[in-house]
Amino acid sequence: MSLSPIDLQIMWNRLVAVVEEQAQALLRTAFSPIVRECGDLSAGVFDRHGRMLAQAVTGTPGHVNSMAESVKYFIEAFPLETMKEGDAYITNDPWKGTGHLNDFVVTTPAFHNGELVGLFSCTSHLTDIGGIGFGPDGTDVHMEGIYLPFLKIVDQGRVNRDIVAICKANTRLPVEVEGDIYSLVGCNDVGARRLSAMMGEFGLANLDELAEHILGQSRKAVLAELAKLPKGSFDYAMTIDGYDEPLELVARTTIGEDGVTVDFDGTSPMVRRGINVPLSYTTAYSCFGLMCAIAPGVPNNAGSLGVFEVTAPEGALLNAPYPAAVSSRHVIGQMLPDVVFGCLRQAIPERCPAEGTSCLWNMTFRGPSGRGNNGQYGFAFTMTSNGGTGARPSRDGLSATAYPSGVKGTPVEIVEAQTPLVFWRKEYREGSGGAGRFRGGHGQAIEVEHGEGLPFELLAAMDRIQFPPRGVLGGKNGAAGALTTSSGRTLRGKGFQIVEGGERLTVLTPGGGGYGDPAERDPALAASDAENGLSAG
Incomplete structure (x- = not known):
């Protein structure tokens, strides 16, 4: 029928x-x-x-x-x-x-x-x-x-x-x-x-x-949205922390009558450590960025996604072949909507936000516990946390929000119930959002230690420490992220490290970049920020 x-x-x-x-x-x-x-x-x-x-x-x-x-x-x-x-x-x-x-x-x-x-x-x-x-x-x-x-x-x-x-x-x-x-x-x-x-x-x-x-x-709905856009090719580049040294994400986005292509030729080569990205994941987040900016009201399926094509040279950071290490591919892959927005901002600035933290600040904790078996029982737990998103063309960025992943932050109560870790602080990081006509979202300040005075392992996988999210059109950069301990040590953003017994780990997630000239900010918004202790940095 x-x-x-x-x-x-x-x-x-x-x-x-x-x-x-x-x-x-x-x-x-x-x-x-x-x-x-x-x-x-x-x-x-x-x-x-x-x-x-x-x-x-x-x-x-x-x-x-x-x-x-x-x-x-x-x-x-x-x-x-x-x-x-x-x-x-x-x-x-x-x-x-x-x-x-x-x-x-x-x-x-x-x-x-x-x-x-x-x-x-x-x-x-x-x-x-x-x-x-x-x-x-x-x-x-x-x-x-x-x-x-x-x-x-x-x-x-x-x-x-x-x-x-x-x-x-x-x-x-x-x-x-x-x-x-x-x-x-x-x-x-x-x-x-x-x-x-x-x-x-x-x-x-x-x-x-x-x-x-x-x-x-x-497919028809996405093509109808494309018909309204200026056609052409637009370039953008972003420097990120990398593992041993900074890396470059380079893209050219081309808007045509029948589709959009994103080409990552010029991006840094793949590296020895597990931050490489398979092309499937590169495609996934690149297409998500395109959908958000071009056709946010169109359902996500094979028809709408078929309008987009994503390429990267084999052996590049964003097209790492087997048997590359890829465990933390999300750290770099989740940056790609910001790279796509950087390209599209030249064609449709009214739809593209400033850069945000973008990548999840996941913390995998492992260690011993004195609870049972004379300390032989250990724990392993991945806690998700996030920073601020970039300011949008018409409103502030979101604080402590995982964009583009959408993954929620792990409740402290859940971590404390399943591990011997104790959290002393988890709050907005004041002043971390970049100033602008619209302010970037704020990051978080998190403080944690082993509740039994024992050491624990941190498997860090974070970025935006050396190169924070950038503001646009006169907006200021968001605050860079940081990992420190109560003994005065500064930890690396990536890799296996030990937090000693009695040490507290402090995690400061980045803030989002600001959008537009800070001098043009609505005084009422600035007053509200000051009243809530959340003024831009």
Whole structure:
């Protein structure tokens, strides 16, 4: 039967609701706090060609937009005709998944009335998958943890416990890893059941007509927005801290009639340590920046994303091939929307903010605990924190907000409940937002120590310490980040380091850059900042 535009729109909305329920099931059942508390996940539904039709609102662009391509690799490894109801497949391949080993991807075929009609896929970040741990010190991917090829984790409802056992044997947190694998499998099952119920309600035998409507309308909507923009090529460059030395991110963004390309030729070569970025992750965040500036109201799917193309020379920092170390690829990958905005600001300045902290300031803590087993019981925990976003053309930046990742900051109460760490301070960092007609968002000041007076390990993965977020059009730079201890030591922004027993670690996350001349700031906004102790730096 032929469906009316109203029918198709209702079904499209229902499909979005289905994948959001899928994501919420993952959020509620995940064991890793970075998923359960912070939302470091993705969920989506795909047609039989591996094209993403809808993504959950809950989730990160790095996961969603790279997972959008990974389903095609699952279909290559397990052709559709071999898939059975109750099957599920798993991988954490950084180049065919979401960019590093800590992200497990599970894909599940969805059936309706005995016929395969689509696939559900999901991703979540597992806190510890062995190796040297979640940090940038590795020199190849095999140092960074267990590496799963494309495997069948569930065969017609029967879990492959050998795969689960191997994963549990290669982590410091075996219970957490097992629980996370089951949560990934379970959330796809929720999506598949809801999809079948929806198709039964609307009398659908397949998703073909709905898929073509979704992808066609989304592509058309992005092209309509492109038609309003000035055409041409625009260049931008950003210097970042790097690991051993500063690195350059260089881009040329070209707006054409039929699409937009982002070319990262000129970017620094890949490095020896684990801050390299696979091209899939580079593409994911570059496309997110393009969507935010060009077509923020258009749903994210294979149709809208198909208007964009991202390239980088193989061997460059942003296209690091196997077996490069990539554990902390997010530190650099999450800078890319700011690089894209820098290009587009020359064409559409009214849509592009100043630079922000951009990369998550993740802190992985490991160490001993006196709680049980005479101190033999240890802990491993990744705490997410964030700085300020860049000021926008018409309003201030957001303070202590993870943009572009969208990952929430880990509540102090959760860290203290699951580890022996004690937090003495977690507050806005006064004066860290860059001054401007609109002020950059403020960072945070966090102070933590081991509550039992023991040393603990910090696996640092931060940036914007040497090169803070830049203001634009006369706006001032945001404050640079810093890591210090109560004994007077300054720690590095990247790599394995020890905080000694009795020492307190102070983390100062960066502030966002300001937008416009500070002399033009509304006096009422300046007075409000002063009253709240949050004046710009």
